[in-house]
Amino acid sequence: MNAVGDSEYAITVRNLGYQYERSTEPALFDVSLQVRPGECFGLLGPNGAGKTTLLSILTGMLPIQVGEVAVAGHPLSQRLAVQRLSAIVPQDFAFYPALTGLENLNFFAGLYGLQGSAKQARVAQAAVTCRLDDVLNKPAETYSGGIKRRLNLAIGLLNNPKILYLDEPTVGIDAQSRKFILEAIKALKSEGMTIVYTSHYMEEVQAICDELAIIDHGKMVLRSNLAALLNEQELLLDVALREEPSPQQIANLAHLGRCEVTGMRLKLRLTSSDIGLETLLRELKSAGLATRQIQYGMNRLEDIYLSITNDELRE
């Protein structure tokens, strides 16, 4: 691993640990990761896993107790430098509902030290990126959930950050708003912005992230390139049958891979990725199985995530 202050990486975290007062368990334990500039890094984990603690340390809200962290080559002790380079879009609507969208943007731009035409330009750019032009002069409390999410994102763009932390930026909004925000994030990424993205929506992470880490009980349980992770998985044939299969019918498919049957549902984890869909359909027919619906391909990220975090309910 390179030195923590090496600016080759946008973010370097080494052996990070954190324990809250009055807590018996560490919120983070020996977490290490690196994020390259311009990368979209997905941070996954169940509620209470330690994601927010990690983001809080990265953004300077919590101090480092154990380990080392550097952001764009600056150790976190250089708090002002780190905070100027980054911004967070929290899960909460972290703005003032009684103020208009424009007043909110102007206030946060002022906090970043912007003034005059520079401030106007930055506010206008953030508003355009998040398509807020039509609602800027209305009180934020009158906005729909989707517009509030867009304002939340726009505030995060005001200091033109090199690194943007997005904490579940699409929670609780409709499909159209979610699609818009994901497109906006993709556009920011294409402009070279480094993005750290937490979400419980696996399809979003699958759609926009390059790299992935899963944290559970404060420990990093997986760190991988997303495409490589998905490619490593077994091919899966998931079949909804018209009637329950007999043991003999299941036995006839055993040479293709491992069979799991639940009622009229059959999951076949293939031993070889060379077995094509045509072959599989032929085998199903010759085993006398009538099918209603078939899914064929790699495991979804959600399946991988659930298998790694043990499926169990956390709260």
Added chain:
Amino acid sequence: MTSLLAVLHKEFLLLFRDLHGLLLMFAMPVAFIVIMSLAMQQNFAALGGAKLEVIVHDHAANSDSAILMENLSKGGAFEFISHPDETAAELAARVRRDEAAFLLTVTALPETDDAGNTLATRLLVAPGVNKQTEAIFAAAMREILRGLKVEKMLAEFEDSLGGGDESLEELAAVLLEVDYAYESGQQQPPTAVQQNVPAWLVFAMFFVVVPLSNTLIKERQFGTLRRLRTIAVSPIYLVLGKLIPYFFIMQLQVACMLAVGVFLIPLLGGDSLALGSSWAGLLLMAATVSIAALGYAVFIAAIARTTEQATTLGGAGNIILAALGGIMVPRFLMPPVMQEIGQLSPMCWGLEGFLDILLRNGGLALVWPKALGLTVFGVALTIMALHVMQRARQV
């Protein structure tokens, strides 16, 4: 500096859009001042020399009772009226209805008794008369009756000796001058408005706890405070940016309440508020009560988790501080122990400071100890609040 200006601008916008907070800070004290000043005007008028009515039923109707009536009316504190057409029962009914404070019935004795009395007097006390007033009136009556007897005896003595150089009236005169214990020679007793404006003004200023703690707690609940902490801006700017607009609003509050006392109350039939003679003292008290109230508000915001908790804690705390500090019940009516305890309330220091200026006509020299106490209280609570918030990583 740009950051501080941004916070100030934002806070002013939020403040002027918080209708409930503004109503609490302006409408509530105006209502209190108007209602209490007008409602208590009668009590304070009595303090200021307005006369209590006494119905006299003169059964005797002789020269002795005429002298008695003449002497009674010289007292000044009571107004004696008679209803010659009404019966004793009708007059008693008037007193029972509190139309007058007392019914004084004077009857002639058939003959002078052993003590030399020629008249018998009986007092009927109205239900609304307190023990203190009753005692004062009874004492005044005894004094007059005793004086009449002495006068009569002296007259008889004078007749027997053939007169002297000095008149009886001169001989009976006593050397007693009455002065009022107000600063700078003010010789007017307090009016209801003079007592109520500072009391409810101080009370209202401490109610800044509700809007201020609400905005702080909402910032915390909405995650805005968390976002602010990720921005490279000094926490001191964030705190100052919040306190300065409220400080400004509280000075407006003081000006507004004083204006109510000076201009509105007289229009409604009450007395006008006299502002004393020390503008510097008044400004110092306005500033230091604001500092104390802001410190209290920030502290409540720091220890409360929800706006409901802050409103309950802050509101209940205010009422207790007000009750102890002489806002609701004047401290001079409290027993000595309660008066001592009341001195622990910062509202007491604020009220006494304002009364020093408005009532006792004092200045900076009189109010600075109270102003210092209020400043220390406000600063200490602000530091404690920042410590609590830093421990909870809110600033």
